[in-house]
Amino acid sequence: MLIERAPVVLELRPEVKLAGVSKSYGVGRNAVQAVESVDLDIDHNEFVSVLGPSGCGKSTMLLMIAGLVKPGSGTISIQGRKIEGPQRTTGIVFQNPVLLPWRTVLDNVLLPIELMGDNVNSYREHAHELLEIAGIADFTDRLPHELSGGMRQRASICRALIQHPTLLLMDEPFSALDAMTRDDMNLELLRIWERDRKTVVFITHSISEAIFLSDRVVVMSKRPARIIEDIVIPLPRPRSIEMQETMQFLQLRTRVRKLIEH
């Protein structure tokens, strides 16, 4: 069984492949180049952060991987297949939790299933399980406005995980939270991820966050977004907040900062 499956896993490498991907908005003189010839391979179950200054076009890159924006040129493939539109196997977490205010937390988590027209009841148990893992099981039947910002974002992560995605895309999901909540959420995210690993592309403009979470940090330039450097983060897992004070972490941070300042 294991031997039979092994080649399949090998075929999955790289899970996500961007080849010469560019994108510009507008036409003629008003055209703005958002992303310029990006080549990027992301391995199966790898946690990759894309780090760059605000408004550099990294969100555009994420939307292209999500199949929600078509690349101007180049191709994006997931598991070896060129994508032409949104994939069911991709989960997305946006900068804002964007929960629907009229739905309870549980029904917000189940929203993708309902929109896809699947049998909601068969996902109910999984939804409860996710809410449990995210530590918001007590808020299952509450409305979003009764939750704190951090709890809302937890709910939106549950929603992104409901259909058992193999790829999770996160667009600065914690940037709207205060620093302490953000640390908590980073730990929480890693905890959820260690339990059920999947490929993660995490967009951020926080150097510490990127290093703390990732196996690899891809550093992008100012608009148009180009890859400046691709840094492997050798910190052991599971990670703890204390690691942020280690020499190794600080050295990595200095190195990345210098890259960005250039």
Next chain:
Amino acid sequence: MAHHRSRFVYLTLMCRSLALRPGEARLVNAAWALGLFALILAGWQLAVRALQIPDIILPSPTDIAEYLVRRDQLFLKHLWPTLIQTIWGFALAVVGGVLLAIVVSLTEFGKRAIMPLLVVAQIVPKIAVAPLFMLWFGIGDLSRVLIAFTVAFFPMVINTASGLSSVNQEVVLLGRAFARSRWEFFLKIQFPHALPYIFDGMKVSITLAIIGVIVAEFVSSQRGLGYLIMFGNGRLDTTMMMTAIVVLSAMGLALYAIISVMARVFVYWRTPNET
């Protein structure tokens, strides 16, 4: 089983939304407003008595109350047609307005062709077409209902359309990523999102519908509160006119209150500071 539980959750939320919420001291606020209202009435009453203002210029509040009690059957008889026609005109405006707003926001033709016309049509004083409607549809109830509809219709379309088109960009992306059809997105996201806007539109529309019916009754009618106001005017019976206005206001207030309660129940997710 699980599904039943989930419906029960929303029923609870709707009921809870009706109750007073923390920090919402409505009774106290109402007490202040009622106090001021009583003060104004008392001032009015005193002024009329002290300055010996004749009935024909300004009857006192007690005169009006007395008149209303004495001739309650008359006002009841004339309230009825005004109320029914208002409700018909309003109902047509709500249904027609929401349907047209859906066409406007969901189709390219609606967005490009219908919407600009609606915005321009909004500027036309709809009341001015009342005599024309009498000419076209006769002087019966139909004309009055149609005039009420015309006046009440525009805020419904405009409000609903702005609700349908104001869905957050990230929610739109979420919908595009997962919704199996445009209809599914409309049903699960766009329409519920527009619901608060629809109820806001209804609050404006109901008062406009009343104005529409009254003006129509001014133009031509043999019954209704608008007719009664004109009738009282012709006989220089100021007390009758003012009593009719009071009854009319009470009717408007009641209709508005019903819509407010409905809004509160159906838009149960609105937080107190939004309402």
